[in-house]
Amino acid sequence: xxxxxxxxxxxxxxxxxxxxxxxxxxxxxxxxxxxxxxxxxxxxxxxxxxxxxxxxxxxxxxxxxxxxxxxxxxxxxxxxxxxxxxxxxxxxxxxxxxxxxxxxxxxxxxxxxxxxxxxxxxxxxxxxxxxxxxxxxxxxxxxxxxxxxxxxxxxxxxx
Amino acid sequence: xxxxxxxxxxxxxxxxxxxxxxxxxxxxxxxxxxxxxxxxxxxxxxxxxxxxxxxxxxxxxxxxxxxxxxxxxxxxxxxxxxxxxxxxxxxxxxxxxxxxxxxxxxxxxxxxxxxxxxxxxxxxxxxxxxxxxxxxxxxxxxxxxxxxxxxxxxxxxxxxxxxxxxxxxxxxxxxxxxxxxxx
Numbered sequence: 001x002x003x004x005x006x007x008x009x010x011x012x013x014x015x016x017x018x019x020x021x022x023x024x025x026x027x028x029x030x031x032x033x034x035x036x037x038x039x040x041x042x043x044x045x046x047x048x049x050x051x052x053x054x055x056x057x058x059x060x061x062x063x064x065x066x067x068x069x070x071x072x073x074x075x076x077x078x079x080x081x082x083x084x085x086x087x088x089x090x091x092x093x094x095x096x097x098x099x100x101x102x103x104x105x106x107x108x109x110x111x112x113x114x115x116x117x118x119x120x121x122x123x124x125x126x127x128x129x130x131x132x133x134x135x136x137x138x139x140x141x142x143x144x145x146x147x148x149x150x151x152x153x154x155x156x157x158x159x
Numbered sequence: 160x161x162x163x164x165x166x167x168x169x170x171x172x173x174x175x176x177x178x179x180x181x182x183x184x185x186x187x188x189x190x191x192x193x194x195x196x197x198x199x200x201x202x203x204x205x206x207x208x209x210x211x212x213x214x215x216x217x218x219x220x221x222x223x224x225x226x227x228x229x230x231x232x233x234x235x236x237x238x239x240x241x242x243x244x245x246x247x248x249x250x251x252x253x254x255x256x257x258x259x260x261x262x263x264x265x266x267x268x269x270x271x272x273x274x275x276x277x278x279x280x281x282x283x284x285x286x287x288x289x290x291x292x293x294x295x296x297x298x299x300x301x302x303x304x305x306x307x308x309x310x311x312x313x314x315x316x317x318x319x320x321x322x323x324x325x326x327x328x329x330x331x332x333x334x335x336x337x338x339x340x341x342x
């Protein structure tokens with residue numbers, strides 16, 4: 001019975017796989033849309049993302065993107081074509097040279113600065129709180145001479 | 160005491176660094192005034208060197224190769240309606256300038272090649288047009304809008320700037336005398 005069940009399960013798996021596989025293999029990728037590209041590129045004139053830009057230059061960019069979509073370009077191909085027409089400034093990532101480099105460096109420096117400040121504060125806090133949490137003195141045994149003197153003084157006090 | 164002073168010193172240094180960065184950014188952006196002031200004072204700053212791809216064909220044009228003739232460099236875009244209004248004026252000026260051995264040179268700005276080519280065909284522009292794809296060349300000229308026009312003398316220096324649409328009167332009063340001048 002178990003061998004038969006295993007066979008049935010295997011057969012069902014093969015049928016299910018075959019029924020879904022052609023769809024997965026032959027399905028065309030989703031068609032690129034204008035809104036899908038617009039939010040990942042810049043209006044190079046107004047220096048804002050294209051999806052919020054209203055300048056005539058932005059309309060020209062949208063027309064260019066739409067013409068490429070009509071020709072079946074993917075999003076990455078459209079981005080490459082935009083860079084060929086407008087330069088790398090059309091992408092939403094800042095330049096990696098000149099003043100644009102500060103967009104990468106400032107957050108990094110701020111992070112390093114923050115970590116350094118936290119480190120310094122932690123070291124300071126450790127030093128300041130150290131004496132307050134010092135362990136109690138050890139319970140040392142009283143020396144015989146001290147013990148004898150203590151007994152004498154207590155006896156004198158009682159008298 | 161030294162350790163206690165470390166944090167304020169660090170904060171002040173960080174603040175100063177940010178101010179320097181901000182100052183550099185402002186300085187970097189505010190060059191148009193300097194260029195225009197220099198030309199207004201009668202100085203002739205050199206045209207930034209550039210080699211730009213041609214619009215109508217493969218290959219590129221080095222601006223240095225144009226030395227020896229007066230060049231009227233017009234920065235434009237096909238999506239700009241003042242540029243469309245100005246285009247017939249430029250084409251008429253080109254015919255007069257060519258007779259003096261000078262030339263117009265169009266430079267596309269923030270524009271696609273197909274749109275710029277359609278613009279050139281629409282207005283039957285007969286002068287060469289190059290593309291400033293990255294916008295770096297226009298940035299060196301402090302272009303902030305189009306159309307803007309620069310007159311380059313025979314020695315490759317900026318002799319006049321017009322940061323608004325060029326007119327027939329401007330060509331006759333400013334550009335054509337420069338084109339006729341020998342030096």
